[in-house]
Structure formats: C-alpha cells, structure tokens
Amino acid sequence: MNKRRTDFWKKEHERGQEADERKRGERVGEYRGAAAGDPAGRQAADSGRAAPILEVDNLSLEAADSGAPLVDGVRFSLGRGESLGLVGESGSGKSLTLRAVLGLLPPGVRRAGGEIRQSGRAAMVFQDPRSALDPLCPVVKQVAEVVRYRQKKNRKAARAEALHLLDQLGLPDSLGQEDRYPHQLSGGQCQRIVIALALACRPDVLLCDEPTTALDVTVQRQIVDLLSRLQAELGFALVFVTHNLAVAAEMCSRIAVMQRGRIVEEGPAEDVLTRPRNPYTQMLVDAVLPLPASAGESGGASSDREKEARDEHQFID
Amino acid sequence: MNMNSVTPEPAGGADNAAWTAGPIAGGRSGFRRAARIPSLVAGSLMLLLIAALALLIPWLSPYDPTTQDLASFLQAPSGSHWLGTDQLGRDLLTRLIYAARTDLAIMVLAEIVPFCTGILLGMLAGYYGGWINTVVSLLTDTFIAFPFYLIVIIVAFASGAGAQGIYITFILVGWIVFARVSRGLTASLRQREWVASAQTLGLPGYRILLGHLLPNILPQAIVVLMTDMVGVLVAIVTLGYLGIGIAPPTPDWGTMIADGQSFMTTAWWLSAVPGFAVVYMGIALSLLGDGLADLWRRTS
Numbered sequence: 023m024n025k026r027r028t029d030f031w032k033k034e035h036e037r038g039q040e041a042d043e044r045k046r047g048e049r050v051g052e053y054r055g056a057a058a059g060d061p062a063g064r065q066a067a068d069s070g071r072a073a074p075i076l077e078v079d080n081l082s083l084e085a086a087d088s089g090a091p092l093v094d095g096v097r098f099s100l101g102r103g104e105s106l107g108l109v110g111e112s113g114s115g116k117s118l119t120l121r122a123v124l125g126l127l128p129p130g131v132r133r134a135g136g137e138i139r140q141s142g143r144a145a146m147v148f149q150d151p152r153s154a155l156d157p158l159c160p161v162v163k164q165v166a167e168v169v170r171y172r173q174k175k176n177r178k179a180a181r182a183e184a185l186h187l188l189d190q191l192g193l194p195d196s197l198g199q200e201d202r203y204p205h206q207l208s209g210g211q212c213q214r215i216v217i218a219l220a221l222a223c224r225p226d227v228l229l230c231d232e233p234t235t236a237l238d239v240t241v242q243r244q245i246v247d248l249l250s251r252l253q254a255e256l257g258f259a260l261v262f263v264t265h266n267l268a269v270a271a272e273m274c275s276r277i278a279v280m281q282r283g284r285i286v287e288e289g290p291a292e293d294v295l296t297r298p299r300n301p302y303t304q305m306l307v308d309a310v311l312p313l314p315a316s317a318g319e320s321g322g323a324s325s326d327r328e329k330e331a332r333d334e335h336q337f338i339d
Numbered sequence: 340m341n342m343n344s345v346t347p348e349p350a351g352g353a354d355n356a357a358w359t360a361g362p363i364a365g366g367r368s369g370f371r372r373a374a375r376i377p378s379l380v381a382g383s384l385m386l387l388l389i390a391a392l393a394l395l396i397p398w399l400s401p402y403d404p405t406t407q408d409l410a411s412f413l414q415a416p417s418g419s420h421w422l423g424t425d426q427l428g429r430d431l432l433t434r435l436i437y438a439a440r441t442d443l444a445i446m447v448l449a450e451i452v453p454f455c456t457g458i459l460l461g462m463l464a465g466y467y468g469g470w471i472n473t474v475v476s477l478l479t480d481t482f483i484a485f486p487f488y489l490i491v492i493i494v495a496f497a498s499g500a501g502a503q504g505i506y507i508t509f510i511l512v513g514w515i516v517f518a519r520v521s522r523g524l525t526a527s528l529r530q531r532e533w534v535a536s537a538q539t540l541g542l543p544g545y546r547i548l549l550g551h552l553l554p555n556i557l558p559q560a561i562v563v564l565m566t567d568m569v570g571v572l573v574a575i576v577t578l579g580y581l582g583i584g585i586a587p588p589t590p591d592w593g594t595m596i597a598d599g600q601s602f603m604t605t606a607w608w609l610s611a612v613p614g615f616a617v618v619y620m621g622i623a624l625s626l627l628g629d630g631l632a633d634l635w636r637r638t639s
Contacts (some may be wrong), residue, residue, distance in 0.1 A: 024418045124539050129530075144540055153532040158554045167550070220538055 074099035075259050076123065076144070076227050081136035083118055083127070083283075092131060093118050094283040100227065102142075105253065106262035107270030107291065109306065110280035116263045120146070120229050123261075130271075142226025142259075145219075147249075149232040152204055154219075160201035161215045162188065168222040187218045191248065210241035215311035217248070227259045234269060246272060267310055271295055279303045345459050359364045372634065379630020385623035393440045402430035404437035405588040425598060425609055426617040434617055438590035443620070445502050445585075446572045449509040450564060456510075457517025458560055462548055464518070465525030475518055491574055495583045503573055504583065513571070520563050558635035565628030569621045576617055592616055 039295040076099065093115040100106055108116040122129055123138055124146055148154035156164060160183055169187070170180035185198045192216045196202075204212055213233060220228055230249065232244035246269055253260050262273045270277050271291050278288040279300065287300040298304045373379055392399070408428035416423045422431035464475035482490075490512055495504035528534060529552075537547050578584030579593020587594055592613040599609025 126535050126539060128618050144539075146536070148532055148536060150532065154536045156537070156551045156555070159551060167542065167546070171546070172541050173545065216536075219536070223540055 029329060043064065058253060073101065073141070075102050075104075075140070075142045076100040076261070077122065077137075077139040078119070079137045079139065081119060081122060081138060082134040083115070083122060083131055083136040085302045086130050086132045091134070092283055093122070095136070096280070096283070096285055097136075098278055098288065099145040099333070100259045100286065103253075103257045103259055103270065107274035107277040108261060108280055109265060109277060111265060111306070115283040115323045116280045117149075117231050120231050120261060120263050123227075123229060135245040140227070141235065142228040143223055144225040144229055145221070145225035146229040147213070147220050148216055150236045151209060151216045151233075152236075152322070154216050155212060157203040157204055161207065161212075162197050165215065165218045167220055168219050172223045184218070184222070187221060188215070191221075191252075192219075192244075208241075209237045210244060212244050212251060213237060213241075214248070215226045217245075217252070221252070221256070225258050227261065228253070230260065230262045230264075232264055233262075234264070234266070242269070249273065266296060267306060271286050279311070369634075373630075376630045376633045378379065378626045382623050382626030382628070382630050385619065386627060389443070390621070391440055392436050394444060396433065396436045396440070400430065400433040403435040404429065404434045404590045413602060413609075416608070422612055423608060425595075426602060431609065431612060434590040434595060435592075435612060438592045438595060438613065441585060441589055441591050442572060442575050442593075445505055445575055446568055449505050449571050449575075450513065450568055452506075452510050453513030454517055454560070454564055457514030458521040458553070458556070460514065461518035461521030461523075462525045462552060462556070463474065465522040466529055466544070466548055466552065468526075472522070475522060479515050479519055479522075482512050486575070487512070488574075489493070491578065492583065493580070495578050500582070500583050500586045501542065505571075505578065508574075513567070516563060516567050517560060520560055521525065523558050524559060525552055528552055528555055537573060541564070558631070562628045562632045562635075565624045565631065569624050572620055572624075576613075612623055 024294060052084070073302075081093060082091060083098045096115070096119050098106060108119065110116050118127070118131065122133065123140070125132070125142060126146070128189060155161065164182065165187060166177075166184035169175060169183045170177060173180070173183065175183060181198075184203050185195075188197055189195065193214050203271050204215070228249075233249070235243050237245060240288040249260070250273055252258075256323075260273065262270060263269050264273075274291050276289065277291045278284065278285045279294065279296045279302065281302045287294060287298065287303045294303060295307055298307055365455070400615070406429070408424070410428060411420075411424055412426050412428040414420055414428075416422040420430050420432070422435065425431055425434065460471075460475050463470040463508075490503075491508050494508040494511065498504040498507050534547065537551060542550075546608060575591070576593035579591040579595075580597045582594075582597065584593055585591035595613040596610045599606065601614070602609055
C-alpha cells in the first residue's frame with residue numbers, strides 16, 4: 023500500500039510541468055518524513071495519557087419524541103495527540119456521539135445523560151464537504167473569516183494566513199487570485215477547505231465525521247493521508263468516525279466498535295482488527311472484501327488515481 | 340412556539356437547492372446569462388422605458404402637467420395632444436408621465452423601510468426562534484388576518500391626504516410579507532450543515548446572519564419585492580382614486596382615473612389610459628421578478 027502511494031507521488035513529481043503540480047511534488051519529501059515519524063509520535067502520545075483532552079463519560083442520547091435510546095452509555099477518553107476510530111455500521115450512533123461533543127445534535131435528539139469533559143478546542147470535519155460550506159461565499163473568504171475571529175487577526179493578516187493554510191493543505195494558489203465558490207471546486211478540494219476551516223480554529227481535538235464517505239474512492243486516500251500528516255505535524259487529537267475499517271486502521275491507534283448505540287469493543291487498532299473478541303467486530307472485519315492478490319496491483323487503480331488528480335486540478339488550467 | 344414549528348413558508352423554499360446557486364453579482368458571464376432570459380429582458384426594458392420617460396419628461400413635453408387651458412378642454416387625441424386633453428385642458432400624455440414620476444417614486448420609497456425591517460425581523464425570528472419568533476409570528480398572523488385595505492384607508496385618513504399616509508402604512512404593515520419570506524428561508528437554511536459548521540467554528544451570530552444567511556436569502560426576497568411593489572402601486576392608485584391619496588393638482592394615476600370617470604361616455608381614454616399605465620407597471624414588475632427568479636435559479 024505504502025509503496026503504491028509513493029509511486030503515485032513520484033509519478034506526479036515526474037509529470038510536474040505545471041507549477042501547482044511541481045509544488046505538490048515537493049511536498050512528497052515533507053510528507054514522507056511525516057509518515058515515517060508518525061508511529062513513534064503516536065506511541066509517545068499513547069504513553070502520555072495522564073490528562074485526557076476529551077472525556078466522554080456514560081453519554082446517552084435519545085429520540086426526543088419516543089424516548090428511544092440512540093446512544094447508550096458511551097464512554098471513552100482521548101489524550102493529547104491520540105487518535106481514536108469510532109467504527110460501526112450506519113445508525114450505530116457513532117456520528118451522533120461525535121455531534122454531541124460539539125453540541126450539534128440534530129433536532130429531535132436530546133441528551134439523556136452522561137457528561138462530556140473537554141479541556142481544549144474542538145473542531146469538526148463534516149461528511150459532505152459541499153454542504154458544510156456557504157454556497158454563496160468564496161472559499162478563501164470563508165477560511166479567512168474563521169482565522170479572523172478565532173485568531174483575532176485583522177482582515178489582511180487573516181487572508182494571508184488562510185492562503186498559507188490552503189497551501190499547506192495542497193490547494194492550488196489560484197484560489198487566492200480569483201474568487202472560487204464551493205460549487206466550482208471538486209469534492210476533494212471542498213473537503214480540504216473544510217479541513218482548513220477546522221484547522222483555522224487551532225483545534226486540540228479534530229472530530230472527523232466520515233470525512234471520506236462522500237468522496238470518490240481515489241480522493242479518499244488523499245484526504246486520509248492529508249489528515250494523518252497534519253496530525254503528525256500539528257499534534258491534535260483525532261476522533262475519526264468511519265464505517266471503513268481500513269481507514270480506521272490507518273488513521274487511528276485505538277478503535278472503538280459501536281453497535282446499536284453502545285461501544286461493544288475497544289482497544290488498540292491492531293488487536294481489535296486482527297483478534298476481535300466481539301462477534302459483531304468479527305462480522306465487520308469479515309465483511310471487508312479482500313483484494314484479489316494479483317489483480318489489485320495491476321496498475322488500474324493507480325491510473326484511476328492519476329485521472330482523479332487531474333480532475334481535481336481541472337479548473338486551474 | 341419553538342423552532343421546530345417554523346415551517347418554510349414560501350413555495351419552493353430554501354430547501355429547493357436551486358436557490359443557493361451562484362452569487363448575485365455575476366460579472367460579465369452573469370450579464371450574458373441574464374440576456375438569455377426573455378422575461379428578464381422584457382421586464383427590464385419596460386421599466387427602463389418608463390423610468391427614462393419619467394426622468395426626461397420636462398424636456399420631452401411642451402406642456403406643463405398642472406397649468407390649465409380651459410379653452411381646449413376634453414379634446415380627442417390629435418397631433419398636438421397625442422392622447423387628448425382632460426376636463427381642464429391639460430395634456431393627458433404629459434400628465435400621465437408626470438404621474439409615473441410621482442407614483443413610482445412613492446412606490447420605491449415606501450418599500451425601502453419595510454424591505455429592510457421585514458428581512459431583518461424575519462431572519463432574527465427564523466434564526467434564533469424563541470420569543471422573537473413568537474412575537475414576529477403573532478404579528479404576521481394578525482396582520483394577515485386583517486383586511487389590508489382597511490388598514491391602508493384608516494391610516495390614510497388619520498394622517499391626512501398625501502404620500503405620508505402611504506409611507507406610514509407600509510412602514511407599519513409592509514414588512515410582514517418580507518418577514519414571512521425571510522423567516523421561512525432562514526429557518527430552513529438554519530438546518531443546513533454549513534450554518535451549524537459556522538457556529539461551531541466560532542463565528543459570531545451577527546456575522547452568520549449578515550455575512551452568510553443574508554446573501555443566501557436576498558435573491559428570493561428581491562423577487563418577492565418585485566411582486567410586492569405592484570401591490571404598493573395599486574394601493575397608491577387606489578387611495579388616489581378614493582381621494583385620500585395624492586392631492587390634486589399633483590398628477591397621479593389614481594386621481595386621473597377618478598377625474599375621467601364622469602366623461603366615460605364621451606372621452607373614455609381619460610380613465611382608460613392611466614388604468615393601462617398601472618397594468619403596464621404590473622406586467623413590467625412581474626416580468627422582472629420572474630426573470631430574476633430564473634436568473635438566480637441554478638441553471639446547470
């Protein structure tokens with residue numbers, strides 16, 4: 023997997039006829055370094071679990087009208103720089119749990135009990151990036167606005183900071199030259215903007231609500247890589263809600279499996295996925311289709327990915 | 340009444356994703372797109388025509404709208420008086436266009452305050468819910484149950500003849516239609532993820548309301564404004580007709596219709612022509628509103 027990824031970047035680098043492309047190529051080194059340093063960083067973070075930055079204690083949510091339990095006694099804690107994956111099928115209450123942390127419960131859901139203790143700032147990355155952006159506001163302006171209010175900067179400094187942030191996230195410079203609206207960007211680019219918005223808050227915890235589900239498969243990879251690189255660089259803690267076990271395994275040191283509003287199993291990512299103790303976890307692991315060993319490597323996927331990379335940059339041309 | 344009971348009122352509403360398409364100001368490409376919408380082009384041209392005539396009439400017409408010429412009263416249309424003269428010998432066409440000046444100016448002025456207050460109150464009600472929503476809903480429902488012209492006539496009588504009666508009436512009740520629209524749109528936009536996102540990102544409420552929600556509801560509000568202006572114009576003309584609006588000798592379509600009434604059998608055009616002018620304005624504004632709605636709807 024890792025090899026294929028590097029190959030992809032290498033190819034991109036070789037292509038580098040456009041300025042933007044070249045820029046992305048240069049980041050490969052930076053990116054690789056981050057990836058290499060990653061496991062060590064995670065371990066260090068894991069050992070320093072003394073002061074949790076986010077603690078969800080016995081959280082219960084219920085439907086406001088019927089009182090039906092939606093989330094039942096969920097409990098987890100997260101130290102600085104740690105990453106926790108919340109996995110489970112649709113409707114298992116993982117997104118609701120995440121939203122409860124930010125106080126973003128949808129209408130008709132109320133907190134029935136439990137406590138959420140937070141000792142830092144939290145920001146969220148949403149599932150559908152396009153619907154998480156104001157459709158009538160240029161994207162750079164949206165990021166700059168958050169920088170302005172959260173980091174108390176003046177208009178000009180905020181815009182410069184926003185552009186720097188976008189550059190860090192691999193978005194093209196052309197965004198800063200001409201106003202671009204969300205509908206003019208690809209899904210992957212929109213998600214990068216949403217991540218930029220979250221990072222503009224300088225969060226201690228980044229809550230990711232299935233940030234890759236609404237994206238094309240090939241872009242999913244880029245977003246996942248981007249998030250783990252940023253986590254290594256900036257050191258925020260991460261709660262990653264997903265139903266994709268592979269993504270969870272890649273992103274998170276610990277995994278909590280949710281079923282019908284309860285956490286049925288929690289532990290280090292590797293243990294949970296390779297030696298599941300709960301039958302439901304076993305079922306989830308079994309549900310992942312294995313790639314046919316030889317067919318999967320035969321370049322079809324990577325050329326798809328290149329095509330996607332081109333699509334992503336279409337509007338710059 | 341809590342937020343959950345806020346229902347988007349305008350047909351289509353903001354749930355219709357179509358409304359949150361491109362920015363209002365479209366630059367050159369926006370202009371090209373506008374030029375392809377027939378109703379928008381027709382409505383704009385009709386309005387431009389009447390606006391140009393109204394502005395330039397002092398130089399276009401040799402006649403004065405108020406000076407009487409009793410020697411040539413009730414003349415039929417001719418080369419020197421294209422639409423004939425009224426019972427006091429004044430040129431009908433000249434008066435007609437001067438009346439457009441009076442009535443259209445009042446129409447626009449009377450809508451400024453209600454448009455702003457209505458949108459603001461509606462947004463506050465739709466966004467915050469709570470007591471402000473209760474108050475705004477109560478006021479809207481009450482005023483809607485009330486016959487509009489009763490209010491207009493009462494206020495006009497109380498404030499005396501002239502334009503101020505219209506202004507006061509519309510400041511009092513004109514905001515309601517905009518409040519309804521903006522409250523419904525805001526309440527439904529509020530459910531959008533990006534509004535929730537903006538809240539969690541720490542943007543202050545006034546920023547979300549004025550910087551993000553307002554641009555999203557403005558297109559629909561402007562379309563409603565166009566339709567509502569027709570109503571204001573009809574109210575102005577009605578009051579003039581009843582003799583409690585614009586006072587003579589200031590030319591006004593309502594008083595012109597009323598004055599011509601007694602000569603219906605001999606000079607029908609005296610009443611018919613100002614009547615047509617009102618219809619013309621109604622068509623122009625409706626076409627413009629329709630065209631703008633088309634323009635701001637997602638075309639892709």
